[in-house]
Amino acid sequence: xxxxxxxxxxxxxxxxxxxxxxxxxxxxxxxxxxxxxxxxxxxxxxxxxxxxxxxxxxxxxxxxxxxxxxxxxxxxxxxxxxxxxxxxxxxxxxxxx
Numbered sequence: 633x634x635x636x637x638x639x640x641x642x643x644x645x646x647x648x649x650x651x652x653x654x655x656x657x658x659x660x661x662x663x664x665x666x667x668x669x670x671x672x673x674x675x676x677x678x679x680x681x682x683x684x685x686x687x688x689x690x691x692x693x694x695x696x697x698x699x700x701x702x703x704x705x706x707x708x709x710x711x712x713x714x715x716x717x718x719x720x721x722x723x724x725x726x727x728x729x
Contacts, residue, residue: 648702655709
């Protein structure tokens with residue numbers, strides 16, 4: 633089913649910006665539980681973006697550029713959170729009892 637209007641694209645783009653900001657906040661907090669929760673949200677939004685891109689490509693005539701940019705933001709956030717996890721794990725490995 634093609635996207636009927638740009639509302640879905642706009643919402644996903646907005647959500648990607650919100651998650652980008654949340655990624656910065658989580659990076660600064662260094663809370664492993666928050667990292668896990670945010671990673672799950674990022675995965676869910678990534679699936680939604682991919683679905684929306686597929687709909688847009690399949691004939692709606694809607695530009696997929698905002699979705700592409702949103703997906704890039706999400707992927708960058710995921711990469712950043714993987715680095716945070718690695719750093720948190722390294723910190724735990726360095727702790728001596």
